[in-house]
Amino acid sequence: MKMRTRIFLFLCMMMCVVVFAATPLRAQTDVVEFDRDIPLLRLWAQYNSYAFPRDLKEASEVVRNYKGPVEPKVPEVTFYEFDSPQHLQGRIDGLLHGIKITLPPEYDHYGYEVRRFMNSVGRIQIYSNRYAIEDELVNIEKAWVVFRYWREALIAEIEAIDEGIKADATTGSKVKTMFNVNQAVVKAFIIEMQAWLNANQALLTFLADNRKLYAFEQGNFVFKSSQAASQFVALFGARERAKLEMREYDPFGKIVY
Helix, strand or coil: CHHHHHHHHHHHHHHHHHHHHHHHHHHHHHHHHHHCEEEHHHHHHCCCHHHCCCCHHHHHHHHHHCCCCCCCCCCCCCCCCCCCCCCHHHHHHHCCECCCECCCHHHCCCHHHHHHHHCCCCCHHHHCCHHHHHHHHHHHHHHHHHHHHHHHHHHHHHHHHHHHHHHCCCCCHHHHHHHHHHHHHHHHHHHHHHHHHHHHHHHHHHHHHCHHHEEEECCEEEECCHHHHHHHHHHHHHHHHHHHHHCCCHHHCCCCC
16 A cells, blocks of 8 residues: 555656646747747847837837838939049058048949948838839849949059059058058958848848748738747848948948948
């Protein structure tokens, strides 16, 4: 009788352990469901802290009515030729034109056009309108074309200046140092712009290819799976981080996507 009692108690304890162990799994499922519902404004505010209201009572209404960030005005302009300096110092300084040095739009042939094509690539319509996504993917391709010409021109100018320095034995150390600094800035800029264009393109491509996996209504994303939600959040974050890096360059300081 004692043996039967012990067996009965043992089985009861095992059942309790099984029930206890199963409880966190149900709780975890609830969390996954919640993570499929993503307010765009809350996601945006993770990288742009000014965007989210401090008053939580207003938050839900603001989320529903969110129309996206205010885009800078980048109208089409007529470009004019820029008289490039012929002396070495001027050419070294010129490497930073449009990168660290802001030029009037009509003289900023490459940078201004890139910003114009990228100005609305993240507009709120892309989340619910496939034609808007397609239009902005075309704009990103146009920005890539301009950037490739710019990159080619910058690399060619760096190589030409380098050859000029090597050919002139009288070039001072100050000029050489300035050249090394400026070419390092240019090369970093090229890498960061590539990352920025890639990040925007990857986000829009994901949205275009997975339109059946999500819905966007009243400022909220609702994803059919936690995997799709996680992938979207990761791509959105990559775009925002790349954007913040680009905003460190003065001419690109007002981009919003």
